[in-house]
Amino acid sequence: MSTENPKQILFTQFAAVAKAVAHPHRLELLEQLAQGERSVEVLADRVRATVTNASQHLQHMRRAGLVAARRSGKFVFYRLADDAVLDLVAALRRVAETQSAEVDRVVRGYFDQRDTLEPVTRTELMERLQAGLVTVLDVRPADEFALGHVAGAINLPLVELERRLADLDSKHEIIAYCRGPYCVLSYEAVARLRARGFRIRRLEDGYPEWRAAGLPVEAASPSA
Amino acid sequence: MSTENPKQILFTQFAAVAKAVAHPHRLELLEQLAQGERSVEVLADRVRATVTNASQHLQHMRRAGLVAARRSGKFVFYRLADDAVLDLVAALRRVAETQSAEVDRVVRGYFDQRDTLEPVTRTELMERLQAGLVTVLDVRPADEFALGHVAGAINLPLVELERRLADLDSKHEIIAYCRGPYCVLSYEAVARLRARGFRIRRLEDGYPEWRAAGLPVEAASPSA
C-alpha cells in the first residue's frame, strides 16, 4: 500500500472521495446535511430509507471525509465536514447539466415549465435586500429554516402556502429559495404564487450556497 | 424510470457522473486526456492497463458524458468532453486534500520534500512572462508538449534533464510545470535543478488549467 507510486495513492484517494458521492441516496443525504446538522433517524426519514441503510451510507461518507459526526446523548448528529463538499456536488451538477441529455430532458420537462424566468443571483439579491426592495421567502420546512436561513427571510413552508397567503405582501417583489439549485420546493412555490398574480422569482441556488459564500444568515432559537 | 420524482432522476444522473470518475484508472486517464486527445492504445500504455481494460473505462466515461471520441482511420481518439470535467476533478482533489489524512501524509512525504516554496499562480506567471522576467519550462514528454503548451515555454522532458542542462540560462528565473497540481514531473525537476543552483519554482497547476483559463497556448506542428 504505502510502497506504491505516490501518484497511485493520490488517485486512489481521490477515487474514494468520488465513490462516496456516487450514489443517489448519498447525494440526497448531502443535500439535507447542507441545510444543517441532523440525526440519523431524521435523515433516514427525509430520504425515505431505513435507518440502517442511512447509517451505512453516512458512515461510508464519514470514512471518506465528506461528513463528520458528533454524538450528543442518544443521538448522533451528522454534518458536512467542509464547504468544499458543496463545490464538489456543484461541479458534479455542472458536468451533468452540460453533458447529460437525460438531465436536460428533466430540466426542460419539469423545472422550465414552472419557472421560465432567469433566476436571481446571490449578489443581486443581496443588493436589493439591502435596498429594501424585495421580500425573501424561504419555502423549506420550518425545522430547516430554524437551523439557519437568509437574514431577513420569512418562512412559509410549501405545504402551508395556500393557507397563509395573507402573510405575503402582493405589492413587493418576492424572491423564493430553498435547498439548492434543483430543489423542487421553490419551483413549485414560484409556479403557484405566480398563478395568483404575485411578482416572484427564484434565487439561483439555495441556503447552503448563500451561507458558504459568507453572506448574512441567522438562526432561529439556539435550541438543539 | 421516467415516472419517478424529478429530483430522484437528477440525483441518479449526478451519481452516474460521480461513478464515472470513481476509479483510479479513470482519473489517470482523465489526466492524460486533459493534455490533449489520445488513441486508446497510447492511453492504455500510459496508465499501464490492457487495451481492453482501458477501452472499457473510456466507454464508461463516454456514456457518462465525461469524454468524447472521434474515429480517424483505424484509430479512435478520445478527448475531454468539456472543461467542466477539469473543475470536477479539481473539486475532488480539494475535498481529499482537506479531509484525507492519507493524502496529507503522501503530500508531506513526497511532494513537500521536493519543493517547499510556494508555487507561482497562473496570473503571476502571465505577468512575469510578458515582462520577460522568466523562462517557462515544460517538463512533460515531447509528444504531450507537441499537443499544446504554454506559449513561449521550452520543452525539456524530465528524462533528458541532466543531459540538456546547457539549454537553460542559469541567470533567468525558471518556472516549471507539467500535467497538473500533483504531477510528479515538475516536483522532480525543481528538486534536481535547485540542487544544481538554478533559481526555479513550480506553477501551481499544469497545462490543462492554463489552457482552460483561456491563457495563451501554442501547439507544435499541426500534425496528426
Place this chain on the structure above:
DNA sequence: CCGTCAATCCAACATTCCATAAAATACTGG
C-alpha cells in the same frame, strides 16, 4: 480479397457494493 492492426464486443470470473434483518452497543432516565 486477404492479412493486419486498432478497437470493441462478449463471456466468464472474482470482487465489491447495496439493502435488509438480526444482534450488539451506547446512552438516558428512572
Place this chain on the structure above:
DNA sequence: CCAGTATTTTATGGAATGTTGGATTGACGG
C-alpha cells in the same frame, strides 16, 4: 442496574462492477 431508545455492527443474498482472454468488427495496405 434495568428498560427503552438511538445507532452501529454483523451477516447474508443479490445486483453491479472490474478484469481478462478470445472472438468480432472496421479500416487500411497490399
